[in-house]
């Protein structure tokens with residue numbers, strides 16, 4: 001589903017190279033995990049896939065279902081089924097979460113040529129998803145992410161992921177800041193949609209999340225490259241030994 | 251950065267075609283010669299068949315104006331105005347004042363219809379629930395062409411008419427109150443207005459009456475090279491209430507036009523006036539050619555105890571805005587409010603704010619100002635909060651937020667605070683933020699286009715002010731704000 005080939009990325013304004021020929025494939029139905037030391041470029045990779053403007057791709061390509069998405073605007077990529085759960089979700093003052101959700105859902109529907117959701121349909125969907133994630137209704141009336149706790153922000157990302165029904169979801173450290181109950185709920189959400197129509201790329205530092213979402217593949221990232229790929233057992237090995245074996249590889 | 255470059259390019263490409271009210275109405279007009287002399291003042295007064303005291307008042311203002319100079323302290327710049335190159339009076343040709351709508355030039359009725367302001371009562375009645383009815387005074391260049399629902403309002407004892415009619419029908423009321431809030435010599439433009447004001451609205455709400463519907467005035471400048479000098483006077487007697495709204499638009503023209511209005515509000519004991527403005531004068535083109543100079547003096551006098559005046563303004567138009575709706579909190583326990591959204595784009599210059607003058611005991615005021623600057627515009631909030639020696643326990647809360655879109659615009663905050671009593675509590679908060687690329691990216695990752703994302707963020711920014719507007723107008727204002735910002739992001 002997601003095919004990243006020889007990706008080279010630098011900061012647009014500076015000469016700082018962050019991704020150095022990164023190659024990675026995520027197949028339909030696959031849950032892939034990326035682990036790697038701080039600053040190795042994991043978030044950068046997720047931003048570049050989603051189309052954040054601060055980065056410049058100097059070489060390589062990113063294909064989503066065979067289509068190179070690097071020339072597409074972020075909103076077009078979203079409409080094509082790409083979702084990024086941010087490591088640091090943004091606050092939007094004055095905009096009620098409900099308003100934001102409706103705007104986002106309808107914007108994607110519009111781009112896909114679908115009719116807008118009716119208000120009752122929308123409310124039904126939101127209430128159902130919010131209940132599953134243990135998000136209280138009054139939170140949906142508050143401005144998006146403003147004053148939300150770290151864990152609440154992460155839950156809100158998953159709520160959006162659930163409602164937008166992307167085919168390719170990238171989760172950047174969604175587990176950091178989540179309590180055990182929320183972690184299980186998030187894992188359930190991912191596991192429930194583990195089917196050939198969906199794929200997940202899960203960025204994490206901790207084995208704990210992978211206990212609940214058993215990854216099909218684990219990639220180790222260091223200095224802007226994937227330096228090792230293995231199965232779920234690779235995460236356990238990293239948990240035990242840390243990254244020292246991989247630090248010099250790049 | 252690519253996105254920022256794109257933003258700059260887009261802003262450079264801003265086109266006035268976004269201005270949806272720029273059409274010109276072809277009406278035969280009656281105009282005296284250009285320029286301003288004592289004869290012009292006499293002409294205007296005579297055309298309106300005014301009482302002698304009114305003419306004397308005007309002439310006095312004119313004499314004083316000649317000795318005054320234009321204020322230069324505002325953060326705006328424009329070439330010198332040639333006051334002799336302006337028409338001071340322009341009225342649609344007809345024999346006397348129209349007695350009914352049938353006598354009004356259909357082209358004018360059409361113009362208002364295009365602007366979304368129906369003037370035929372039957373049409374309004376057909377489309378609107380009684381509680382949502384709005385009475386309209388339609389001012390076209392220098393004259394009021396019609397005021398709707400006058401008869402129905404009269405039943406409640408409310409007087410709502412043009413100031414010209416008020417001078418004929420209730421001269422004693424006009425004489426008693428005009429110039430008592432904004433004195434003739436208050437400032438250069440107010441003095442000019444006092445000499446040559448042509449029309450505007452007059453509202454009188456008698457004791458204990460809650461005005462049964464929203465009142466509004468719709469100002470339209472149509473004629474070329476013509477100044478509009480409107481004068482509005484609203485009096486709310488003891489225990490009465492009125493909500494009033496003004497709207498303004500003008501055709502798209504290459505030369506600048508002057509709009510110098512004076513608005514005076516007076517509230518007696520326990521009375522309340524809520525005054526809302528949606529100002530959308532033609533802002534000029536992308537290079538700053540054309541547009542209205544909006545030099546306006548608006549002031550409310552909370553004369554009575556526990557009375558309240560609240561100004562809400564949504565300012566999206568004009569090449570230059572120079573405007574400080576203020577409250578004199580004279581009555582003990584009176585309250586002044588100022589809620590403002592000022593949007594500037596292209597080459598617009600805004601210098602706006604408020605003055606809250608606390609004179610009485612236990613007076614309170616609240617200022618919420620939201621400035622949004624895009625393009626190459628400059629947006630200044632200028633405010634004064636003062637408490638007199640006798641204004642014990644005066645309280646003010648001020649919040650001024652500025653939002654910048656792109657990096658070629660400017661936002662400035664100039665708050666003055668003066669307190670002569672130690673018991674006053676003045677709180678001031680101010681923030682300046684940019685719509686960050688990160689916020690935009692976050693919204694776009696969820697599927698919103700850059701434009702929709704900006705509109706959403708801007709709406710969030712101005713929400714607490716929009717909530718102050720009467721429901722129907724809040725929706726209009728929201729649309730207007732997004733239209734004004736169209737093309738400001740990539």
Ligand SMILES: Nc1ncnc2c1ncn2[C@@H]1O[C@H](COP(=O)(O)OP(=O)(O)OP(=O)(O)O)[C@@H](O)[C@H]1O
Pocket residue numbers: 011016018036037038039040041042043044045054087
């Ligand atoms: N806009 C930027 N300007 C300058 N440096 C940047 C920018 N974005 C990322 N970097 C640098 O690129 C490197 C990779 O950062 P990135 O956030 O992708 O790391 P990460 O693997 O997600 O780390 P963590 O595990 O701490 O989240 C870091 O050294 C970071 O400081």
Ligand SMILES: [Mg+2]
Pocket residue numbers: 042043044087172173
């Ligand atoms: Mg990261």
